[in-house]
Amino acid sequence: MPAEIEPSPAIxxxxxxxxxxxxxxRGRLVLRRFLRKKIAVGGLIVLVLLIAFAFGGPYLSKWDYxxxxxNSFLQKPSSTHWFGTTQIGQDVYAQxxxxxxxxxxxxxxxxxxxxxxAAAVGASAGYFGGWTDRVLMWFVDLLLVLPQFLIIAILSPxxxxxxxxxxxFLLAAFSWMVTARIVRGLTLSLKEQEFVQAARFTGVPARxxxxxxxxxxxxxxxxxxxxxNVGGAILAETGLxxxxxxxxxxxxxxxxxxxxxxxxxxxxxxxxxxxxxxLIITVLSVSVxxxxxxxxxxxxxxxSIKP
Amino acid sequence: xxxxxxxxxxxxxxxxxxxxxxxxxxxxxxxHPRSNFEGRNPPPPKASVDAKLDALNMNNETPVLTxxxxxxxxxxHGDFGKTIDGQKVSTEMGRRMGVTLxxxxxxxxxxxxxxxxxxxxxxxxxxxxTDYSATIASFVVLSIPVFLLAVLLKVGALxxxxxxxxxxxxxxxxxxxxxxxxxxxxxxxxxxHFVLPTLSLVLGQIAFYSRYQRSAMLDVLGSDFxxxxxxxxxxxxxxxxxxxxxxxxxxMATFFAYEFGLLLTGAVFTEKIFGWHGMGEWFxxxxxxxxxxxxxxxxxxxxxxxxxxxxxxDLAYAALDPRVRI
Numbered sequence: 001m002p003a004e005i006e007p008s009p010a011i012x013x014x015x016x017x018x019x020x021x022x023x024x025x026r027g028r029l030v031l032r033r034f035l036r037k038k039i040a041v042g043g044l045i046v047l048v049l050l051i052a053f054a055f056g057g058p059y060l061s062k063w064d065y066x067x068x069x070x071n072s073f074l075q076k077p078s079s080t081h082w083f084g085t086t087q088i089g090q091d092v093y094a095q096x097x098x099x100x101x102x103x104x105x106x107x108x109x110x111x112x113x114x115x116x117x118a119a120a121v122g123a124s125a126g127y128f129g130g131w132t133d134r135v136l137m138w139f140v141d142l143l144l145v146l147p148q149f150l151i152i153a154i155l156s157p158x159x160x161x162x163x164x165x166x167x168x169f170l171l172a173a174f175s176w177m178v179t180a181r182i183v184r185g186l187t188l189s190l191k192e193q194e195f196v197q198a199a200r201f202t203g204v205p206a207r208x209x210x211x212x213x214x215x216x217x218x219x220x221x222x223x224x225x226x227x228x229n230v231g232g233a234i235l236a237e238t239g240l241x242x243x244x245x246x247x248x249x250x251x252x253x254x255x256x257x258x259x260x261x262x263x264x265x266x267x268x269x270x271x272x273x274x275x276x277x278x279l280i281i282t283v284l285s286v287s288v289x290x291x292x293x294x295x296x297x298x299x300x301x302x303x304s305i306k307p
Numbered sequence: 308x309x310x311x312x313x314x315x316x317x318x319x320x321x322x323x324x325x326x327x328x329x330x331x332x333x334x335x336x337x338x339h340p341r342s343n344f345e346g347r348n349p350p351p352p353k354a355s356v357d358a359k360l361d362a363l364n365m366n367n368e369t370p371v372l373t374x375x376x377x378x379x380x381x382x383x384h385g386d387f388g389k390t391i392d393g394q395k396v397s398t399e400m401g402r403r404m405g406v407t408l409x410x411x412x413x414x415x416x417x418x419x420x421x422x423x424x425x426x427x428x429x430x431x432x433x434x435x436x437t438d439y440s441a442t443i444a445s446f447v448v449l450s451i452p453v454f455l456l457a458v459l460l461k462v463g464a465l466x467x468x469x470x471x472x473x474x475x476x477x478x479x480x481x482x483x484x485x486x487x488x489x490x491x492x493x494x495x496x497x498x499x500h501f502v503l504p505t506l507s508l509v510l511g512q513i514a515f516y517s518r519y520q521r522s523a524m525l526d527v528l529g530s531d532f533x534x535x536x537x538x539x540x541x542x543x544x545x546x547x548x549x550x551x552x553x554x555x556x557x558x559m560a561t562f563f564a565y566e567f568g569l570l571l572t573g574a575v576f577t578e579k580i581f582g583w584h585g586m587g588e589w590f591x592x593x594x595x596x597x598x599x600x601x602x603x604x605x606x607x608x609x610x611x612x613x614x615x616x617x618x619x620x621d622l623a624y625a626a627l628d629p630r631v632r633i
Contacts, residue, residue, distance in 0.1 A: 141322060142322060142325055142326060142329070144565075144568070144613070145322050145323070145326040145610045145613050145614060146326050146329065146330065146606065146609070146610060147568040147569075147571050147572050147609055147613070148568075148572075149572040149575065150330075150572075150590065150605070150606055150609060151330070151333065151606075153590070153591070153594050154330070154333050154334050154337055154338070154594060154602055154606070155333060155337050156337075156594070157337050157338055157339060157594075157597075158336075158337040178565060231450070235452045238452055238454075239452055239453075239454060239572070239576065242452075242454050242576075243579070243591055244595075245594070258454065258455060258458070259454075262454075262458045262580075265458050265461065265462055266461070266462055266465055269462070272458065276455050276458075276459075279452070279455065280447070280450050280451055280455070283449075283450035283451075284446060284447060284450035287446060287449065287450060288446065
């Protein structure tokens with residue numbers, strides 16, 4: 001038996017490979033996996049273009065979403081009014097962009113708050129257990145029984161005339177429940193792991209454990225959930241605004257624009273087609289991005305679209 | 308089994324009671340029935356407005372808890388008070404409930420069955436043309452809200468009608484009023500009215516269920532028990548349906564319970580846009596009319612439906628998963 005073991009060439013090669021792999025950080029790996037999904041990348045490009053268009057586009061046209069052109073009522077798209085005009089001479093291009101801005105901002109903010117709230121509630125319920133858990137989950141059950149649309153519609157008179165941020169908070173306040181349940185489940189299995197136990201026994205306070213150990217460990221899920229929630233939030237917002245229960249005039253959202261346009265959808269299609277198209281493209285691109293992120297962050301999950 | 312179901316039932320009953328109370332409280336504090344009576348010209352004296360509001364139990368100067376008590380106690384006996392126009396809520400509800408229930412039942416059955424079928428086909432033909440087209444179609448459908456889909460269907464129907472030369476598809480109401488003829492005429496007429504509203508609800512349901520069914524089925528397709536079933540001589544088709552589909556259906560029970568709330572919301576849009584006089588249309592009109600009692604009743608109705616869906620999901624779970632012993 002030789003006294004010392006010479007590293008075999010194979011092992012040396014493997015070590016070099018491992019070193020090479022260690023250069024690839026997790027972030028870069030996720031990015032690489034995401035970029036491989038062409039549909040998701042396409043969705044991201046479309047979304048970025050939409051955001052740029054929504055916020056930069058108004059500067060290209062001389063019309064404001066509030067101004068009216070008394071010389072053209074219900075005109076087809078033309079060189080002066082790119083998307084046509086409404087019954088009272090408003091410029092549809094300016095209105096669509098303003099609506100897109102509002103819907104995008106509301107969707108992004110709502111998704112952010114909703115997932116944040118879900119993370120906080122779900123992790124607390126799972127971590128503390130006992131009565132905290134029981135009370136919070138009862139609350140979740142209760143809110144799940146009342147469809148979000150109904151409760152916000154009933155509340156709508158109370159935020160009429162106030163800032164649209166109230167609407168965002170309401171949308172978030174009634175959309176976090178399902179995510180909270182999943183977060184609770186993840187917390188239950190995470191809190192039995194050694195690193196959490198170690199933190200607890202060295203006296204780290206619960207709040208710190210939740211925010212520093214539990215939530216970062218489910219960040220993949222939270223990111224995916226927040227992305228997918230953007231689409232849901234935009235759909236909820238436009239649905240409520242469609243009936244006048246959401247964004248109030250003189251402000252516009254894609255929902256109010258579509259509602260205004262559908263009354264004469266058949267004769268004057270440009271009144272709703274641009275807003276409707278913008279809505280579909282926005283939600284579609286967000287859901288495709290969410291799907292790509294899921295595959296990139298969590299490769300073991302069942303994929304929906306492959307290439 | 309009976310004991311488990313009973314416990315669930317009691318739990319659900321409490322949730323319905325809480326949800327209804329919450330719905331009433333929110334409606335009673337947020338809506339302003341007073342403005343319906345005040346905004347007339349010449350302005351009516353305050354005493355007469357108060358008298359009218361008191362008769363309806365909608366006076367905002369009465370403490371909300373007193374109003375709630377006055378509403379809830381008869382409500383337990385099936386008397387839900389009066390609408391803001393002085394009609395009995397229960398009479399109107401009896402007329403409208405059937406319309407919504409029919410829409411929801413057909414929507415969830417057709418949507419569920421076709422969605423599951425499409426998901427299974429998609430999974431079995433993974434990465435083939437069928438799968439890609441189903442995936443793309445369902446992503447697009449899921450990005451179109453019901454109200455936009457309904458409008459697009461209307462425009463499409465108009466084009467179809469123009470093409471055919473006579474009205475093939477109707478998009479207002481449930482039936483042609485004052486239609487003569489026999490049973491068959493009535494049946495076709497109903498069907499012609501029924502196609503578009505149902506499509507506007509069902510397409511989204513199919514897309515939703517097919518997505519989840521596909522991924523559940525894919526998880527199952529690679530499993531050992533399916534291989535074993537085929538190894539013992541079962542044909543692939545039989546193995547897929549008897550062993551694969553049954554297992555892959557289990558998570559669908561949970562999704563059904565969650566999706567039902569969204570279906571309810573969708574029905575509101577469908578009823579409103581296609582002019583079906585159901586609970587959803589009633590709800591939207593009542594919120595604009597500040598009709599507190601009606602709004603509370605529709606909330607209760609939807610809470611009951613969501614919980615029935617939950618109960619069905621529980622039962623389906625128990626029936627499908629042999630590991631669940633109840």
